[in-house]
Amino acid sequence: MITPAELANRYNQLRQRLAMHIKDACEEISVPLPNDFTNEIAFYRLVNWSYIVLNEAAKLPLSFLMALPPLKANNELRTTVSRMRTFVAHNLDVTSTHDVNTRAFAHTWFRNACGVGTPISDAQFARCSSVLGQNIDTALRGAIEACDALDHPDEGPILVSDLKGRIDRHWEAHRFDVYVEEAATALGNPHIDLMELRRKNLDSWRKIVAMADENNRESAIRLKVEASFLSAVEDTLPISxxxxxxxxxxxxxxxxxxxxxxxxxxxxxxxxxxxxxxxxxxxxxxxxxx
Known part of the structure; x- marks a missing residue:
């Protein structure tokens, strides 16, 4: 059975290997793993840590490397972890079709992992942690092995350039905050929730980052954010x-x-x-x- 220490070390190995080619390609994870995988709380913490690895800290480089040999994998693992994290961390509505589907997915996953759709005992959750931990370890091992392709004298520089371009163009959500705050200051904020504004427009803003020329990227982002802000306040009043x-x-x-x-x-x-x-x-x- 994979241990928390082994998983943490595996992620650090991936960070160090990638840093040879792209500095800070993978972010440090401040959320700790449990001391062991022996109970329900430990499983929940593993799900949360796995989500951070696959969807935040190493989202782009890990997806890029997993698509290369030896894994040649798709995003199935990321989807699985995302849905399990929703199940364990959110209050799901039994009247929502989407939430009901999430519950059904989770119970099926539990049944395949430990033999029951609703695990209760520590032993059952330990088996679930073993399955998920092994899946994450396999992904990290495959990504580390795929880093050999980045070292290749001919193909390596092309792959590194491709990966670096993807990372540069895919901005984390918080990087847009300065532009949102500038727009709110310059135009006046009639009680608009700026975090909600960012959430609703994040995909369209990221498309601007991806499409804009590097020399004009900042100007293009600022114009797009300001346009989104104006659209949000268009039908609002500055006073009650x-x-x-x-x-x-x-x-x-x-x-x-x-x-x-x-x-x-x-x-x-x-x-x-x-x-x-x-x-x-x-x-x-x-x-x-x-």
Whole structure:
């Protein structure tokens, strides 16, 4: 049975081997493995660690190397670990078809791993940890062996260049935060959840990174993020109805409604500041209702 120490050492071996060609190709993992694989909590921690390896810390280089000999593998292991992590870490809704399918997948995996669809005993979870740990170890071993191809005098530089390009173009989510914060500061943030904005637009932003010329990448990203931010705030108001009514002493629902419509319509295209914009909207609203 594979041990936690052996898995951690295997990952470090992969990091060191890749660092010969690409610095920091694999990130350090701060989440520790359990001391042993003997119980339910240990299995959950192994699932979480495996998810980090396959989907975060070594996502691109590991996928790249696993596709080479000797493994020539697809992303089945990553998909399996992702679905098991969802099962053990999320509150699944029994009325959701997607969540029900996730549960069915997990119970099938458990049954294949330890003989029962719902493991209960420490021995059953230990068998599950053994199966998953061995699968991860096989992937890491195969990736380390595939690193020999990177050393080849002829094909190696081509493979290294390909892998480095993929890593450079695939930005981690947090790298976009500076552009989101710049847009929010420059344009004003009407209570938009910036993390949710990033989550919804991450795929489209990454496509810009992949397509943009390296010399123009920063400008292209900034323009795309700003466009996404403007789209998010287009139908929002910079002030609540209650605050607008109180601040400008508006009377009557017709005046308030007119001010709000005008304010929404001109807020993105007006060169004036917020106070001037509200006053302008108020003046127009009053004149239109007289």
């Amino acid at each position: 109805i209650a605050d607008l009514t109180k601040k400008l002493a508006l009377e009557g629902p017709e005046v308030v409604m007119a001010a709000l419509f005008i304010l929404r319509g001109v807020r993105l295209h007006s060169p004036v500041n917020l106070v001037e914009l509200i006053q302008l909207a108020c003046a127009k609203a009053i004149s239109q209702t007289q």
